[in-house]
Amino acid sequence: MTPEPESARTNKSAEQLRSEVRRCLGRAKGLPLLWRLRALALFGLAYLKLGPPGRRKPPKSLLAGVLLVTAALAVSPAVWNRLRFDRCLIEQPSMARQLFRPAEDCSVCEGVRRIEKLSSVDPWLFEERYAYSGRPVVVSDATANWTAAGAFSFDFLRELYRGGRAAECQFFPYRTGFRSLEDFFNMSASRALLRTGSEPWYVGWSNCDEAIGDVLRRHYDRPYFLPATAETEKTDWIFMGSPGYGAPMHVDDVEYPSWQAQIRGRKKWILEPPRECHYSCDRLEVVVEPGEIIVLDTNKWYHQTLIVSEDVSITIGAEYD
Structure with missing residues (x-):
């Protein structure tokens, strides 16, 4: 059996991530503004990583500022701590916690x-x-x-x-x-x-x-x-x-x-x-x-x-x- 080309596996992985991002954005509709901003932040990370389907990746120079803001919104506990009045009111998105959790000893x-x-x-x-x-x-x-x-x-x-x-x-x-x-x-x-x-x-x-x-x-x-x-x-x-x-x-x-x-x-x-x-x-x-x-x-x-x-x-x- 001929092994699947690396490029095909990469494309599949990219499309799966895009599909997951679309699903999350769809579920974010109707949620409070802060939650929609979180979903958009995660979408921004995926966009910078993969680019829109069928197109080249966007130039980094054009989106460098977006990357910084997006990364901060998506993964920085300090940002969330400043945005919430009480630690039991707002939870950092699960996807961000799982993707960017630092390695444990x-x-x-x-x-x-x-x-x-x-x-x-x-x-x-x-x-x-x-x-x-x-x-x-x-x-x-x-x-x-x-x-x-x-x-x-x-x-x-x-x-x-x-x-x-x-x-x-x-x-x-x-x-x-x-x-x-x-x-x-x-x-x-x-x-x-x-x-x-x-x-x-x-x-x-x-x-x-x-x-x-x-x-x-x-x-x-x-x-x-x-x-x-x-x-x-x-x-x-x-x-x-x-x-x-x-x-x-x-x-x-x-x-x-x-x-x-x-x-x-x-x-x-x-x-x-x-x-x-x-x-x-x-x-x-x-x-x-x-x-x-x-x-x-x-x-x-x-x-x-x-x-x-x-x-x-x-x-x-x-x-x-």
Whole structure:
């Protein structure tokens, strides 16, 4: 069989990228102006790289200024930090994060064959081995004195967010079809109660309401194993879902490592190393039980979750520096 010419493979690759850019631009229609600017920024990068179909690439001298602005808009976290009022309001485009993410040092995953489960962890030991090394760990006795397990439920959280109080917070609908947190809490009773035949669901959101944060923190404490010098971010992250559902494989774009406490249900975590470490690091799995906390640098590890209990899963967590 005659191998395909290199030029043909290049043309195919170029056309696939152009097709993807067109699709993204099409999906950007009707979105707020800032999101359309982001899509156009990514289109600009592809245009400079490939040129329009059937034409020569544009001269660099003509578009040098466009390249600088486009690159800054597409990939610079500093630009986005200045454009947003609160870090939970605007997220950098996923395509830009994936394409321009800097290479990771594979020392974060080399030699890690399993995710350890520990108890009675000394904060000094935690800081030395896990806090900033990128090595994932589960602490099994981390929520022993919390009241969250008895308080947190779908009804409790729905009442807490009544009246659309989370309108300015970041919401992750995943594959559920919900348009907002308010939409999620307005789902039918049969679906919320996981009755037979109802659709599964899994969502996540950040809490940007200080008063709600005060209520949530009445039921959980700062994890005892965190180093004394570590500050826990004020933004709570909450994830809820029904059995058999979860988040697809992805990597985050947040500032710090994070901890996530399993309040109810059981959740399997599947971790994959950074792409550049694929051949030197292992894929890891662990089931986090109720009352356990997983500590993970989600900026470095690709991660996927799956609820493996018969009960609703509720997780709360935060970043720490």
